[in-house]
Amino acid sequence: MNAQPLLTLRQLACGYGGQRVVEHLNLHLERGDIGCLLGPSGCGKTTTLRAIAGFEPVHEGEIQLADRIISRSGFTLAPERRRIGMVFQDYALFPHLTVADNVAFGIRKHAHVQRIVAELLELVHLAPLSKRYPHELSGGQQQRVALARALAPEPDLLLLDEPFSNLDGELRRRLSHEVRDILKFRGTSAILVTHDQEEAFSVSDQVGVFRDGRLEQWDTPYNLYHEPLTPFVASFVGQGYFIRGQLIAPQKVQTELGVIQGNRAFNWPTGSSVDVLLRPDDIVYAPESALKATIVGKTFLGASTLYRLQLPTGNQLEGIFPSHADYRTGEQVGIRVAADHLVVFPALGSVAAHETLPEAGVRRFSSI
Template sequence: MTALALSIKNLSKSFDGVNVLENVAFDLPKGKMLAILGPSGCGKTTLLRSIAGFETPNSGSIEISGKEVFGERKYLSSEKRRIGYVPQEGALFPHLTVAQNIAFGLPRNSKRNDRVLEMLELVGMEGFEKRMPHELSGGQQQRIALARALAPDPALILLDEPFSALDTGLRAKLREDIKYALEKSNATSIMVTHDQEEAFSMAEIIAVMRDGKLIQIAEPDDIYTNPKDLNVATFVGETVLLDGYVKGDYVDCPLGTLSYQGNSPEKDKVTVMIRPEQFTIGAVENGIKAQVAKTTYFGHDSLIQMHFGQNENSFASIRVLGKPKVKKGDMVGLQVEGDVVIY
């Protein structure tokens, strides 16, 4: 049986009569990274703060490493929960050096300095121990904040939108480095984010929240390829949505007769969801006839908007690698690869 770092059951929280968390429940195995993904105001930060002990839920229970820290008759203060917390903007102590910041939560013993140096090496900041926080860049401050959180070897690391204050170019590199540091230390971690790219590139498990509820929790590939509902589908990636009619194991739609995954729905009329990368384009005679309406080149890939069928509103956005080989006005044949998802 897999050991659990965190177990949450039926957690609810309201502010002034408004439900912010509603019966949230999930388990997180040790050594895994979970991303709590959702739009602003969905309750994800309140959930993180409840786990940390900064907020007191109205009901439910929280167990960390098998020990109840919140329940019907139990409340363990945040400093006793063995949690490392990395806020949005590092929040280093401005009057302490880098080394003193990292050592802040460590016992005063002979191994203290060794642990500080070990953490600096882990986050790629060797030689910075005597620097002051104001001498560091935003990305460097976040690395030190992570080192400080990891130093006491906590049961759980919590990261609250750790990259939101950083430039786009810096985020990707820092994401890789922080993911490496967490994996190397075998830490169990939870990151709150509204950025789908962050969640998918870093986490082994993603929990999608909406209106205080946990809508779906699964591995990233399952969230992307088999989203629980249309809202999740459109939130975690680009989609093409079409009307369709189910006929046995297939669904008829303006792009032809396509296979779909999952069980047969209770109704015949459905919405068909297709991801842009499922499309291929070729000669007109090799698919559904379509016309290129617009191309957008991003360098690493391109988005091609196609118009097809008799309905002027029937458009499909297709993602291809590199520069598009078609231009506006070209007629092509459109095909769909793999199963579609229906709702």
């Protein structure tokens, strides 16, 4: 069966009043898929979500849901007529209504309201708490009520704006997995906004990385990690270091770690200066290797240990090794590069060489 498009944004520009926050936005969500808008604070994720919900008019381009245009310049279908549900960061439950009445709110006139509410409360594991009020629930429980309430009218699309960010650690992880399971079980399509990459990857089928109001890449988590299209995406998603090198053949780069060969060819001229992205899992412990690095830092992660490694030139990298062998800071270890999916960007004249990258993730250049 062919995948059916549900949501399409075409050349969308949106913002507030005359101010454009997001421009040239194109994306496409299949029915039943969960998409995510990921990016640093202020890059326009929530603005995009509000435009999809119909809370903000669009300046240019259009938004199509199933077979109808719901927004274009000069036309905004009212939010309540879009068949779109919302789940907010702060839950936004009605404080004077019980859990069951909150869930029933959008389907009060439905003939089978009680049955639907009972089924949804089962689904979100809150059946025993149906008579409680929101203030008598934990944050995680309140967010489950909000999810059940949003699902009750069977929306075509569910929008979730940072739904887990008021929850901490383990609960946040557990609930995000649970929400994915619930959405998949019901076949509900959704768009999630987050600035947490782990959350984006664990919940979504497709993730869009935003930067300054532009979508840099809309792709699967796997492709974002292994095939980032821009240095920004490479840096925002995952960890790693860029090592400067020289292209000596379409698939080979000469670096201070030796010749690194990937599984794809680059068509820049031989001799081009390039930056190769090396993630911690690309650096393998290899006692027999002539290439040695000095351990200058380590973080125990349980099953594995993340080592900060200094090369003979003084440049640094990170490597992740199984934790059953434990090495001390100051010790020398043999390493080799095992990077099948070589991620390479042109170095000279590259805009990326001058940009400020977010704190987490890739350091643009390795250095002491």
